[in-house]
Structures are given as C-alpha cells and as structure tokens.
Amino acid sequence: xxxxxxxxxxxxxxxxxxxxxxxxxxxxxxxxxxxxxxxxxxxxxxxxxxxxxxxxxxxxxxxxxxxxxxxxxxxxxxxxxxxxxxxxxxxxxxxxxxxxxxxxxxxxxxxxxxxxxxxxxxxxxxxxxxxxxxxxxxxxxxxxxxxxxxxxxxxxxxxxxxxxxxxxxxxxxxxxxxxxxxxxxx
Amino acid sequence: xxxxxxxxxxxxxxxxxxxxxxxxxxxxxxxxxxxxxxxxxxxxxxxxxxxxxxxxxxxxxxxxxxxxxxxxxxxxxxxxxxxxxxxxxxxxxxxxxxxxxxxxxxxxxxxxxxxxxxxxxxxxxxxxxxxxxxxxxxxxxxxxxxxxxxxxxx
Numbered sequence: 001x002x003x004x005x006x007x008x009x010x011x012x013x014x015x016x017x018x019x020x021x022x023x024x025x026x027x028x029x030x031x032x033x034x035x036x037x038x039x040x041x042x043x044x045x046x047x048x049x050x051x052x053x054x055x056x057x058x059x060x061x062x063x064x065x066x067x068x069x070x071x072x073x074x075x076x077x078x079x080x081x082x083x084x085x086x087x088x089x090x091x092x093x094x095x096x097x098x099x100x101x102x103x104x105x106x107x108x109x110x111x112x113x114x115x116x117x118x119x120x121x122x123x124x125x126x127x128x129x130x131x132x133x134x135x136x137x138x139x140x141x142x143x144x145x146x147x148x149x150x151x152x153x154x155x156x157x158x159x160x161x162x163x164x165x166x167x168x169x170x171x172x173x174x175x176x177x178x179x180x181x182x183x184x185x186x
Numbered sequence: 187x188x189x190x191x192x193x194x195x196x197x198x199x200x201x202x203x204x205x206x207x208x209x210x211x212x213x214x215x216x217x218x219x220x221x222x223x224x225x226x227x228x229x230x231x232x233x234x235x236x237x238x239x240x241x242x243x244x245x246x247x248x249x250x251x252x253x254x255x256x257x258x259x260x261x262x263x264x265x266x267x268x269x270x271x272x273x274x275x276x277x278x279x280x281x282x283x284x285x286x287x288x289x290x291x292x293x294x295x296x297x298x299x300x301x302x303x304x305x306x307x308x309x310x311x312x313x314x315x316x317x318x319x320x321x322x323x324x325x326x327x328x329x330x331x332x333x334x335x336x337x338x339x340x
Contacts, residue, residue: 024326026290027271048275049292049317049331053324062324066331068255068317069292075220089255092318145272180272184326 020108020183023144024053028179030065034154034161036170043169045070045081052179054144059103061118061146063096063177085159086125095123096131106137113138118148127157135177144181149174224296225336228258230313236263236280236289239330243319244287250319260313260338261289268304276301278312278335286327291335300337311338 028050034043050065067088072078082088098120100106106114114137122131135148151172154161161169232239232254239261243250266281266288276298281288291312293301304310314332322328 024324025271026326026329027269027275027277029271029273048271048273049277049290049333051320051324051326053326064320064323066318066320069331069333071222071333073221074218075222076218078222089251092251092255093320 020142021057022053022055022184023181024051024184025179025181026051028052028063028065028177030063031176031178032070032173033176034170034173036166036168039168039170041168042073043077045072045078047071050177050179052146052181053184054146054181056103056106056108056144059100059106061096061098061100061120065094067092067094085154085161091124091126093123094125097121098131100137106139108139108144111140122152124152124157125159129156142183146177146179146181149176151175222334224294225258225313225315225334228313230260231257233260233311234262236261237282237285239289240285240287240328243330244321244328247319247321254316255318257316258313259316259332260311261291261332262311263289263309265304265306265308265310267306268301270302274298278304278337280312286322288327288329289332290329291332294334294336297336304337312336313338 027048030047030050032045032047035041036043047065047069048071049069050063052061052063054061067086068082070078070081072081098118101117101119106116116135116137117132118135119130119132121128129152131150131152133148133150135146138145138147151174154171154173161171239254239259242254261280263280264283265278266283267279269277269279271277275295276293278291278293278301279288280291291314312332312335314335317331317333320329320331
C-alpha cells in the first residue's frame with residue numbers, strides 16, 4: 001500500500017513539475033530608442049503589451065507585439081513612426097523566435113540570476129534577420145524575469161531614415177526587453 | 187511720416203500677413219508638441235460588446251484592421267481578470283468566461299487608480315484606441331488590444 005501511495009505521489013509531483021515548463025506574459029515591456037547622438041529630443045517609445053512565451057525545458061522563446069502599441073510622448077512622433085517608418089498598417093506585428101543558448105545551464109527551479117546568450121530571428125517591417133544578444137534570466141519565487149538590450153540596424157529591416165532627420169533619428173535603434181513571466185497553467 | 191492711402195493699405199496688408207504668419211507658427215508649435223490626450227472626453231467611433239469585436243477580427247482580420255485600427259472603440263463586457271504588471275500598469279481583460287479570446291484594455295496612465303478598484307466578473311464599459319489583433323498563435327488565446335483605455339462612467 002505504501003509503495004503504491006509513494007508511486008502515486010511521485011506521478012503527481014512529476015506532472016506538477018511538467019506543468020511548470022512553459023512561462024508566459026501578455027504585458028511584456030519593450031522599449032525602443034532611436035535617438036541620434038546630440039539630438040535635441042528623445043526618439044523613444046514603450047510597448048507595454050508584448051506577448052512572450054518561454055519553454056524552460058528547451059530554452060525556446062517567442063515574442064510578439066503590435067507595432068501600433070508603441071507609445072510615444074509626442075502624438076506627431078507616434079504618427080510618423082507608424083505611417084512613415086514602421087508602416088504599421090502594412091506590417092502590424094513584430095516577432096522574435098529564438099533560443100537561450102546552453103539552456104541547460106539555467107536552473108529554473110532555483111532562485112538566481114543567470115546571464116545567457118539568446119539567438120534568434122527578429123521580424124520587423126516585414127523583414128526577418130538573425131539577432132544575437134546577451135540577457136539575463138532571473139528566477140524568483142516561481143516567476144521568471146527576462147531582460148535584454150540589443151541594437152538593430154534599421155536599414156536591415158528596410159526602415160528608411162531620411163538624411164533630413166538624421167540629426168534626430170538614428171539609423172540604429174536600441175531595443176530593451178523587460179518581461180515578467182508566470183507559469184502557463186494547462 | 188505722411189500716411190498716404192497706399193501706405194495705409196500696405197501697412198494693413200503687412201499686419202494681416204504677420205498675423206497669419208504668427209498664427210501658423212503658433213499652430214505648428216502646438217501640433218509639434220501635442221501629446222496623446224486622455225480619451226475621457228472623446229466620442230467613440232464604435233460601441234459594441236467585447237464578443238462582437240473579437241468575432242470581427244477572428245472572422246476577417248484584414249477587414250477588421252481596416253475598420254478598427256486607430257479608432258476609438260468602446261467595448262462592454264465582463265471582466266475576466268485585472269492584470270497589474272511589475273511596473274504597476276493595469277490591463278483590464280474583458281472576455282466571455284467560456285472563451286479563450288479577450289479584449290485586453292491597456293489602461294491610460296491616469297486611470298490606474300480607477301482600474302485598481304475593478305473586480306473580476308464585474309460588467310463595465312471601457313473605451314480605448316484599437317492597436318490590433320493577436321491571433322492565437324502560441325496557444326494563449328486570441329486578443330484584441332486597446333490602448334490608453336478609460337472606464338466609461340454611466
């Protein structure tokens with residue numbers, strides 16, 4: 001009888017652990033900064049509704065956000081971003097599909113901060129390019145936080161920055177990702 | 187200086203042009219620095235049940251995008267959850283209890299206090315700007331997302 005109970009306990013425990021494989025959020029923060037050096041004003045925006053799913057078993061991660069979700073201080077800047085640069089009506093979404101390299105080195109069951117390398121494909125303005133960046137995975141009290149900052153070349157994504165605005169808008173954009181993930185309950 | 191009729195006219199025209207120029211500069215300045223104002227006093231372009239909005243997108247995303255993107259939409263429905271993220275930003279999730287799809291209302295920064303008082307299963311109306319639709323690609327359910335949302339008082 002005892003062995004049977006132990007067996008049942010082991011099964012239920014393992015199913016519980018399996019349920020903690022995937023973590024997600026729909027309120028991930030992604031910051032965009034294309035301020036040119038010496039620019040008189042900041043060209044920055046924040047998207048507070050990024051979706052992120054992380055499979056802790058494989059290190060596979062996916063991000064998705066709506067371009068029109070980027071909020072700028074100045075309404076005119078937001079309109080120009082959507083209409084002239086990102087062409088958000090044509091390309092409403094941006095996605096990232098990648099992996100945490102050497103995911104096995106991250107202990108998702110123990111609180112801690114792990115510096116990791118992430119590699120994947122970023123799709124922006126209809127173009128998909130390889131992106132590699134370092135980031136941190138913070139495990140605390142059953143939640144996982146992901147943070148990373150990387151720079152992209154806007155030209156690579158066919159986003160045209162006219163020379164006339166070159167003193168304000170940089171040809172490169174700094175992307176900062178900041179997400180707090182919770183377990184996905186099946 | 188003798189004010190001839192010709193000089194007088196020229197002066198009037200110049201003053202008028204100056205006034206026009208000043209007006210243009212003022213307007214340009216206002217427009218350049220215009221911030222996204224609260225939607226509290228804005229009339230919604232569309233008013234509908236949350237389910238109806240979700241169905242419009244799930245059945246014809248392209249058509250719904252053309253119709254709803256950047257428009258002020260007022261949705262009414264039941265609160266499935268009140269999501270508060272680690273930075274204190276609120277999102278009201280309006281959904282039919284049996285559905286996996288929802289309308290996610292990212293609240294205006296000035297509306298956080300009111301949002302914190304909202305309870306699950308409450309029915310209310312919220313208006314915001316439609317930023318688009320996330321089809322169910324990652325097994326998390328589909329969402330229509332509204333930004334700068336305000337709770338509509340009756």
